[in-house]
Amino acid sequence: MTSSQPEAEAPEQETAEAPHPLTEFANSVAEAVGGEATIAFDTIKVSVPAERWVQALTTARDEFGLVLFSFLSAIDWSNETAVGEPLEEPLEEEFIELLCTVSDVSEGKRVTFSTRLDHDNPEVYTLIDVYAGANWHEREAHEMFGIRFIGHPDLSHLYLPEGFLGNPLRKTFPLLAREVKPWPGKVDVEGMPSEEAEEGAEEAESEEEEA
Amino acid sequence: MTLDQDLVRHLSEVSVSVELQTPEMTLNIGPQHPSTHGVLRLVARVDGERAYDVRPVIGYMHRGYEKLAEVRNYPQITTIVNRIDWVAGYANEIPFITAAEKLMELEVPPRALWIRLILTEMARMASHLIFMASYPLELGAQTPLFFALRERERVLDLLEGVTGGRFHPNFNRIGGVKPAYGSGSKTRKLVQDLPKTFYEETRRAMDEVLHACDQLEDLVAGNEIILARTKGIGVLPPEVAVAYGVTGPNLRASGVPFDLRKVENYLPYDQFDFQVITTQNGDCWDRWWCRLQEIRESAKIVQQAIDSIPSGPIQAKVPKVIKVPKGETYVRAENPKGEMGYYLVSEGGQGPYRLKIRSASFSNISVLPWILEGVLVPDIIAIMGSLDFVLGDVDR
Numbered sequence: 001m002t003s004s005q006p007e008a009e010a011p012e013q014e015t016a017e018a019p020h021p022l023t024e025f026a027n028s029v030a031e032a033v034g035g036e037a038t039i040a041f042d043t044i045k046v047s048v049p050a051e052r053w054v055q056a057l058t059t060a061r062d063e064f065g066l067v068l069f070s071f072l073s074a075i076d077w078s079n080e081t082a083v084g085e086p087l088e089e090p091l092e093e094e095f096i097e098l099l100c101t102v103s104d105v106s107e108g109k110r111v112t113f114s115t116r117l118d119h120d121n122p123e124v125y126t127l128i129d130v131y132a133g134a135n136w137h138e139r140e141a142h143e144m145f146g147i148r149f150i151g152h153p154d155l156s157h158l159y160l161p162e163g164f165l166g167n168p169l170r171k172t173f174p175l176l177a178r179e180v181k182p183w184p185g186k187v188d189v190e191g192m193p194s195e196e197a198e199e200g201a202e203e204a205e206s207e208e209e210e211a
Numbered sequence: 212m213t214l215d216q217d218l219v220r221h222l223s224e225v226s227v228s229v230e231l232q233t234p235e236m237t238l239n240i241g242p243q244h245p246s247t248h249g250v251l252r253l254v255a256r257v258d259g260e261r262a263y264d265v266r267p268v269i270g271y272m273h274r275g276y277e278k279l280a281e282v283r284n285y286p287q288i289t290t291i292v293n294r295i296d297w298v299a300g301y302a303n304e305i306p307f308i309t310a311a312e313k314l315m316e317l318e319v320p321p322r323a324l325w326i327r328l329i330l331t332e333m334a335r336m337a338s339h340l341i342f343m344a345s346y347p348l349e350l351g352a353q354t355p356l357f358f359a360l361r362e363r364e365r366v367l368d369l370l371e372g373v374t375g376g377r378f379h380p381n382f383n384r385i386g387g388v389k390p391a392y393g394s395g396s397k398t399r400k401l402v403q404d405l406p407k408t409f410y411e412e413t414r415r416a417m418d419e420v421l422h423a424c425d426q427l428e429d430l431v432a433g434n435e436i437i438l439a440r441t442k443g444i445g446v447l448p449p450e451v452a453v454a455y456g457v458t459g460p461n462l463r464a465s466g467v468p469f470d471l472r473k474v475e476n477y478l479p480y481d482q483f484d485f486q487v488i489t490t491q492n493g494d495c496w497d498r499w500w501c502r503l504q505e506i507r508e509s510a511k512i513v514q515q516a517i518d519s520i521p522s523g524p525i526q527a528k529v530p531k532v533i534k535v536p537k538g539e540t541y542v543r544a545e546n547p548k549g550e551m552g553y554y555l556v557s558e559g560g561q562g563p564y565r566l567k568i569r570s571a572s573f574s575n576i577s578v579l580p581w582i583l584e585g586v587l588v589p590d591i592i593a594i595m596g597s598l599d600f601v602l603g604d605v606d607r
Contacts (some may be wrong), residue, residue: 041313041540042476068469069456070543071569075556084281085560099554099567101541105453105467108474112541112554133456136577144277159270159606168278175282 022109029111033059043112050115053098054125057113060102061130066111069131070101072138074145078119078171083178094119096145100127100134123148144169216443233259240591242271249602251576253591255583262591265583267576272606280566285311285385285533288566292553293379295570296604298341299334299547301370304383307566309477310542310555311385314535317527321479323387325520326404328478329413330370330382331544332509332516336420337366338547339460339502339509342599346499347431349596350440355431362423365416372406385533387526404525410517417510424507431499441495445582445594448493455581456574459549460501461598465493471545478544482519483512495597502599534561548572548604572604 020026026044030037033056035048048056060066075097079090096117103110117124126149127134138149139158146167149155157164166173241252250271255262276295280288292307293300305327312319344359367377374380382388390404431437447457449465462469470487472480488504490497535557543552549571556565575598583591 041538043540045539067450068453068458069574070550070552071456071554071567071574073554073567075565083278084564085558085562087558087564101552101554101569105462105469108469108471110541110543131456132451132454132581133574133577136573157270159273161270168275173278175278178282 066102069133072100082174126152284561299338301334306544386529455578464497572600
């Protein structure tokens, strides 16, 4: 974790043989909370079942010193998408993945806890009693994904106006500006029509440079 | 020089402990109030001179960047992350670009990393200097504003000289940085990665900034009114700070020596000699003091970086159309306001499947209801200002 990036990148190739320096730590966390640990790209992810969510985070805070609450958020794993690229391979079962990253305040060890929630009716117990900072993050996840946090004192809208319908970060939520007017978004790799001639010239130039 | 703290506390107690009944009222502060640095609204129950149940109302600046990122490709996203914490726009790009590079397993040339590091530290100085300007102003002292903004302009001029932008540089590319403003493919035989006079001017500017820090210290630290308004006010204990996810100078002022520049590897900070500034009291004064010292440390880092910058290319070889392989990572960086991180989920496309933006100010001000409970109304301004937040960083 302390080496500079180019050095960290180099041993990346050897990861097949040499385990990541944090493997032991990741496994001990996973064992203590009854979950499964994976390390990819310097990020430790521990998956736990939803019913052990609060318990897992409590253990992380009390036994592993992961006291700093970094963030809580979610991912909508959905086959249907209103905007953005759809998944390459459709999922067998759609779900909401809840993420919570906590960190220690000495060596910078951090663990991202993850749990699967039901896609249509996601609910889980609140983390407020473990990390006070979860309050606003859960309100955000509630309005953006429609996750119900059981025991949360006030799940009113944080960012969105009162009475706003829908959960904007769900993949099925359309981006109205895009519906009304097409915009050269990420699917367009060619330039705008007026720039095309110029673009072509530049491309030729840079290819020449590479050669 | 310093006031007798007990006497000050005693006097303030006397003024409110007089037996007078005042009806409780609800006080709305903002959303348009100069001390809120943007559009933040506070709803407080006020009993006499004390505020209770303070409820911040945010979202007036919400732009939905997490959703917008899902319909943009990677090079386009750097333009929107610039606008999160606009006081230090440059620093916001770093963790995002690093996350994408990490998933692509790209090796960034050292010179590009050095340039990133120098400019990030400049962004930090610019952000902290804004705080040096605005915070005394909120407490009624006008002069520090002119000293601090003059220095900030000096730093921003350098940043602009390299990137072409003062606030929204959009300067990082996946795999490196772009050539400096003014050069380009047309003059590729003479590509400059930094302006000609950059080293000299930076050296001079850093000396000026260090000098100005001394001036600011003389000006503010010797002012009894400022001391009386900030010492012992808004104390944030470390265990509360970490539970709320308060990071950056606000956390270090509470005595926790936690600096992501020392523990994460997003930029080669291990090559430089600098201190993690901490203070023990966690009050408004300490937060001011920490930031002042951090400007000094940043200036020292820049001076070292200028002397040790390696030569070589500034851009790794990347495909023309950037596709990031499937994977997930969280990369966080020490931004001027605290921990800024991106949880990037890629499904192999040209844009992210999901980009969670963890911004520092959002968590930093979520502690407001705790820290403002039962404080005097004028202290609300002093405490809010000392947390140094930017609404763009809160609302995203």
